[in-house]
Amino acid sequence: MKTTKLIHATYPEIDGIALIQRFADHLVKLRTDKLAAVSVGDDEPSRDLGSDDVEGAPLEQPSGVELTWQDTRRIELRVNKIIQRMRAASGLAHLKDEEIIRLRPLFTSVKLLTLEGEHWVDELIATLHAEMPWMAPATIEVWHALQRGAATGAVIRIPPLILNGPPGIGKSVWARRLSELLHIPRCEIDASLGGVGFSIAGTERGWSSAQAGRPLETILQHQVGNPIMVVDEICKAQSGTSTNGANHSFANSLLSLLEPATSAAWECPFYRTKIDMSHISWVLTANDASRIPAPLLSRCVVINLPKISCAQLQGFAVRKADELGLTKASADAIEQVIGNEMQKANANTSLRDVVRILRRAEVLESRPMLH
Template structure:
C-alpha cells in the first residue's frame, strides 16, 4: 500500500515541470482568448509560439531560481526528500498473519499477555479495515527488567516494521523525537522522520523508554522541549497527519506511526500524555515464567546441558526473584565461561 507522506509545496518543482506548466498556460491562454500579443507587442500568428518560447524559458529560469533561493534545504536534503515525494510503502497484515504474530509474541513473552493482546486487537482491526498496521499509543507500566522494550522490538520484528528506540531518561528526548530547527550546529531532524525517510515505510514502530524519568531541555535558540511537548501533536491522528517538521520545514503525515512507551510507574507522567494513551499495567513474571524464560534463553544461546542446568537451577532455587534482564545477564555469563568452567554457577 502506497501513502503520500509529505506536503512540500513547490519545493520539488524542477525546471522541466515549471516549463511544462508555463507551456500549458500559454497554450490555453492563446486558444481561449485569441491572444495575438505578449507584453503588449502585437505579433503575427506564425510568430506566437516562437515568442512564447522565449518568454517561457526566461520565466521558467527566474521562477526556478526563486524557489531554490526560498527553500532552506540543501541539495542533498532535497534529494533525500525527493525519494519519498511520490509516496512510501505502508505495512499491512492479513487476519491470519495477525493471529500468527500474536501467537509468536505470546509464546516468547507469556508474562506480558495484556500487552500482546492489545497489539493483537490492533492488528486484527487493521486487517479487517484494510488499513496500514498501526498500534494506537500505549504506555506499558511495570517493574524494571521485565522485558517491556525487548517485547516491543520483538513485536516490530514479527510484523516487519522498522523500529526506533529512544531513551527518555537521557534528557534530550523531545528533540530526539521532534528534531531541532536549522540554523545551528546541532540542528537535525527527529528520529521518527529519519526512519521514515531511510526505510521508506510510513508506519514504523517508535519505542520510547523510561518516560517516567524524562526531563525538559532547552535548545540553543531558547526553545523549551519536553517529552509532552514533543509527543502530544504526534499522538493525535488529526494533527499528526499534517505535522510540520522543524528541520525540513515541510509537512509530514506521521499519523500511521505506532507508539509504544514504557515506564516503571505513572508517577511524573503528565496527565495530557496519559489521557492520549492506553495505559497497561504489567505485573512481574512468576517464578515459573522466569524458569521457562531461562530455559528458552539457554537453548537459544547454545549453552551446554551442564551450563543450561546451572542457569535454570540458579533461577529456580534463588532466595530472590530475578528479572528477565537478570536472567539474560546470567545466560551471557554462562555462555562466556561455558568452555572453561561449566560448573561455576553451582
C-alpha cells in the first residue's frame, strides 16, 4: 500500500489563533526592548552593559507594554489578510472552510492499494474463473493486466473495460466479485437512469443541487485513490441540453476521466480544483456496443461475452446454494428448475433469475417448522 497526494493545490495549513498570539508576543517584545533601551540610556557606562542586563531592565520598570484593544484589532486584521493571501496562493480561496477540510485527505493520506505478488493474482483470478467461467474473456484480460504489475508490486489498476454481452449473464456481478477479491472499494453507477453525466463529473457550483461526482466521493469516503467504478448500461447513457444551449453528455463526462492525459489533472466542476483521477479502474457494461459513442469505444478494451448456458447456470446455482448452506434437496430442486426452464422454446432464464430463486429458497428454508 502506498500513500499519495491527489490534489493539485497546497493545503492552507493556517492556525489563525496561533498566528495572532505570535504577533502579540512579538509586539510586546518590541515594546519591552524599546522600553529597556530608553531606561538604560545611551551614555558610555550603558554601552558596557550586556544583552542580559538590557533584557532584565524592564522588569524593574513601570508597565507600558500591554496591548490595547486597538493593538489587538490591528493584529487580527493583519492575520486575516495573511490568511486570505495564503488561501489565494493555495488555489482554494473560493472554497468554504468545511469544503477544504473535506478535501484534506487528498493532500497526503490517500491510499493506493498495491498488488501482493504474482501468486496472489493467480489465486484470485482462479477463484473468479471458477465461480463464473462464462466470463473467461474478461477474467483473462484482467489477469494479464494485473500480472504485468504484480512482479513490482504496482498499484492495482486495470485498463478501462467494456463488457458487451446479453443481459442477465452477470457482468455487474463479475465486476463486484472482482473488487471483493482485490479488497478494493467500488462504486456502481447506472447510466440508463439519466443525470446526463452529473453522477460522474458532479454539478457546477451555483446550482441548488450542486455536488461532487460519485468517483470523487468514493475516493473521499474510503480514502483510497484507486477504486473500481462500475458503470452499468453505458449503451443507454443519455445526453441533454441546458436552457443556455450547453450540451451535457454522459459519454463526454466519462471521456475526461478515461483519457490518461486529462484524468491525471482532472478539474472537478464542484470543487473547481485539479485532482489526479488516473488511478481509477473502470468497468463498463453494455448489451449493444454499437450504440456506444466511438470516442468512448476507442478508449476502452471491448470484450464480447457469449450467452450463458444451462450447464453454467446450474453450476453457479449449486455453488451458491452450498455457500448459502442450503440443503442438497433444495440445490437439486433449483438445478432441476433451471434445466426445465432452459429447455423451453425462447428460454431467457438469466443469472438474475437464478439469484432470485436462490434467495427464495434461503427464505423458505429459514422458516420455522410447523408441528
